[in-house]
Amino acid sequence: MSVLSTLAAALASGSVEVIDLSAPLSSETPTLALPPQFGQTAAFELEEISRYDDRGPGWYWNNFRTGEHTGTHFDAPNHWVTGRDREDVASVPARRLVGPAVVLDFSAEVAKNSDFLLEVDHIKQWESEHEPLPEGGWLLYRTGWDARSSSQEEFLNADSNGPHTPGISIECAQWLAHESPIVGLGVETVGTDAGAAAGFDPMFPCHTFMHGAGKYGLTQLQNLSQLPPTGVVLVASPLKIVGGSGSPARVLALVER
Template sequence: MRLLDALTAGTRVYDLAQPLENGMPCSPSHPGFHFALIRRHGDRPTPDGGSGSNELITLGGHVGTHIDALAHAAHDGRLHGGLDAAANSLGGRHRALGVDTVAPMLCRGVLLDIPALHGTSRLEPGCGITPDDLEHALDGGELNPGDVALVRTGWPQLYADPAAYVGHATGVPGLTGEAADWLAAHGVRAAGSDTIAFDRIRPGLGHTRMPAHRSLLVEHGVHIVEVLDLEELAADGVREFLFVLVPLKILGATGSPVRPLAVVEV
């Protein structure tokens, strides 16, 4: 197979996910991440000396690196395609547009490095990314229908400081509604960023205004991937790659943790 031949020829895999651990940054809109070993080696050894260890993990579907299903956002009571949002969630899970309906992604990915465009390592808090920013970040390249666009802000540099990364007081850089419209007009199947909300967050306002979510999830049916780590990819000057993402098949859920990969030839 040609695909296996390409793998044999040599590839490098970039892990685009942030680690999941206690105390990690988490949006105040979602339940956080909690991990605990509930059985340690030595607690219940078997007669032949063997032992097992296991853990209990709790988290929301939008914690850490994750993908938004179309059921995640509604406007004026309607989901994508005009579905009644309240009726769709009866019975304890979404009947349509849940994350279980998101097909695995194996497609072309494009990195749009906005800090590099402006000659800085990280965008300022509350900075709004515009269509012109995205257009110039392409630098003459193409963004085709079916691609995944990943927008870098440099914000993972603050990931070790949860309050700064969430940025409620200071604001967080992100896409404006017009920038989201620009991505949708190019026919992308998904768009992602390295912040916790994808949208620009203005200081003190939190997640009260999310025009990019409305544009992509509700109006255009484009999935959003958040809390990516794009630093290594950008440092190596990678702008085009094979993008791999597989959501967990959680029936009727509004999101899923993911571990996206960028694969390039070497």
């Protein structure tokens, strides 16, 4: 059998399972809140066009309105000023939307410290126990934060000092961008940077370094707890928005059982 025939048979038999890593997209989906002097993303809205009625007796359909970076979504390099001359979301090669992925689980650490930052040493230790980060693949950073995704308040976890959500240290973001073999980073939080990253130098280092290096982000992932540390194939499917800085996405994982 060919490779694709073998894969199709494995999918049909269930020996390869498809796991949905995407959050449901609705008006209840948490959104990033910036300081009030900046522009804000739109929450998701459906506008009914017709529903088997005099506006259209045989069909149901809607318009929708939302921001590019709402819910589970893909960050293209041009999303950040450091990548302003790089790819928009429509220009990302399709071959880079499918690739190997590994899952680094730091949910226990985050349960003790919501401001936990992933460091290069954490990744090196994980590699010593498993395998090197995948060439042309994805690092999926499990923090357990998807358990908060039904509440805007719990998901952003903000107080008078700002949001408190886990992320990546400055040094680790720079290393992932310039020294690691991955094409992108996937997280469970509202963005790839930590909640406190507005106060880092540089601000939002994951966005700054990763997009400046032409790499990608996936945010608000769910169900990473269902994935093994290695042996995952990731499929990311953003809308092909010409000139877009990102897009809501359906993100799937293929796992051999």
